[in-house]
Amino acid sequence: MENKALCAICGEGHVTAQTREVETEYKGTKALLPMHYQLCDTCTSDYAGMAESKLNKRIVMAFRKQVDGLLTGAEITALRKQYQLTQAQAAKLFGGGPVAFSKYENDDVAQSEAMDTLLRLVRRSPAAFWALVEEKGLQTEIAKPQSPLRSMSKVVSITAVRAEVGSPDPSYNPREFRRRSFSHGAVPCLQ
Ligand SMILES: [Zn+2]
Numbered sequence: 001m002e003n004k005a006l007c008a009i010c011g012e013g014h015v016t017a018q019t020r021e022v023e024t025e026y027k028g029t030k031a032l033l034p035m036h037y038q039l040c041d042t043c044t045s046d047y048a049g050m051a052e053s054k055l056n057k058r059i060v061m062a063f064r065k066q067v068d069g070l071l072t073g074a075e076i077t078a079l080r081k082q083y084q085l086t087q088a089q090a091a092k093l094f095g096g097g098p099v100a101f102s103k104y105e106n107d108d109v110a111q112s113e114a115m116d117t118l119l120r121l122v123r124r125s126p127a128a129f130w131a132l133v134e135e136k137g138l139q140t141e142i143a144k145p146q147s148p149l150r151s152m153s154k155v156v157s158i159t160a161v162r163a164e165v166g167s168p169d170p171s172y173n174p175r176e177f178r179r180r181s182f183s184h185g186a187v188p189c190l191q
């Protein structure tokens with residue numbers, strides 16, 4: 001198994017990724033959280049490297065957010081996608097700094113209660129969302145999607161045009177178009 005990483009402790013053995021349920025308490029609420037670590041097959045050391053530490057921090061943060069009644073990272077991602085915002089646009093609109101939403105969504109940091117309240121309001125009310133866009137002067141950057149009614153009328157306005165045989169515009173008659181293409185020695189579409 002040469003593809004396994006070398007042990008950071010002894011430098012000889014190889015490590016495999018493991019998880020272990022660890023009891024955690026936050027504000028009187030207890031939970032068993034899956035903590036990630038590496039286990040060496042030679043010196044039997046178990047330790048969390050950079051990647052595991054980051055992952056474990058996020059798992060603990062997600063648990064704390066849950067206890068505090070804050071939106072989870074996944075819920076914030078869903079809300080952002082509900083309005084088709086990039087993380088940068090979300091930060092401009094709601095505040096928190098340029099990388100705020102990456103951090104919220106990855107559970108790297110917890111959003112403030114005020115931010116959480118704003119996000120919940122906007123999640124519930126598209127009217128509040130568009131009012132905020134206006135308030136922040138972001139109408140050009142965050143464009144309101146066309147109403148379904150308008151796009152429907154566009155579809156309805158498309159009328160089928162049937163070409164007369166020998167029409168001067170071959171694009172109206174696919175059969176005629178194909179016949180002409182072949183007659184000029186062109187390669188057919190499906191080769
Ligand atoms: Zn080792």
